[in-house]
Amino acid sequence: MLKLKKIYYLSMFCLLLWIIVIFSFSAQPVTESVGLSRKVGQKVSELFVPGFKELPQGEQEEFVQKIDFGIRKTAHFLEYMVLGIWWGFLLMPARRSVRFKIWTAVWASAACAAVDEIHQLFVDGRTGRWQDVCIDTAGAAVGILALFAIIQLIHRRKVKTCQKHLQS
Template sequence: MIKIFSWAAVIFWMAIIFYLSHEPASSSDELSIGISDVMVTIVEKVVPGTEVNMDEFHHIVRKCAHFLAYLILGLLLTHTLRRSGTGRWTIGIALIICVLYASSDELHQLFVPGRSAEVRDVLIDSVGACVGIILDLLIWKGKQRYKS
């Protein structure tokens, strides 16, 4: 039963990534600009007098979103594959799936109004997935040490 929930979480997260990628550029920009505005407001309250270049900050927020989305996917996928008994192939399979999904996601964006496909985004997504996979590996090894 836990395997089913694990796979459901992976599929749900992939669906969220797909949904966000399917948003036209104008909707996607509104979302990330809203997040950027909230973050800048917080920074200005914490460090008064801070000047922020909104275009650069907005760009960084968008790229961090790519990284974080695939970090979570890498974590979920590695955890699920381990539970599914992939053994020593878990990390490789997780990485391949994440990179293929990132690539297909960018290709999908070619068909969304105002969006484009960028190799740079696939690289950012892949690095995020690698970090997620490593985090899951560290958590799993920590649990193994704690058990013994």
């Protein structure tokens, strides 16, 4: 019982911390946000595009601009994938069905995404988009489903191990 309480409180702390991280990114004015995504695009290009560093500076900047949209949307997806995982951990100890826990975590993540997009309406140069809510929710759903699938695999493995020990 004590272990479950620790998991619950640790999950609550991490969830709240992650929500603060997401909202702090959303609170950046558009110039800061664009600058950050361009830096990420630059690093991604350097890591995954052969010969990127040898391109002239202008071609590098043009390439980074081309992938900027994908970088930004991937960041949305991944931020909320992590959020979904924290919601999953928070709800894991609840004495409810797995289906209930998954749907609750998905809806809670979607609510966070919607509030975050509304929050962006009040930030200089930023906009709130329903498409981003959809991307965020999809990312959260992937994280939640992955978490519960991994938990299910671990549980099945433990059951098999116990059955083997009982048979021998």
